[in-house]
Amino acid sequence: MNCAEFSRYYTDFRDGNDPDLAARMRVHVEGCRRCGTHHRALLIGVEALQYGEIEPSEGMHHSLSARFKTRPIR
């Protein structure tokens, strides 16, 4: 797996429905500084949102809603 593939499959990895993909992603993230940094930063952000450490702004809600309406679901 390379960085482009890691980025392409990241959402599927986060969904956690494919153990084989998860294993390949973990091998890459452990050996790649760039993707490891991205992954750790995202985990920190997700945890902060989950535990109420940060509150998304009203503008973020509008932006996300607009994006979900314009982008096809894969």
Ligand SMILES: [Zn+2]
């Ligand atoms: Zn990488």
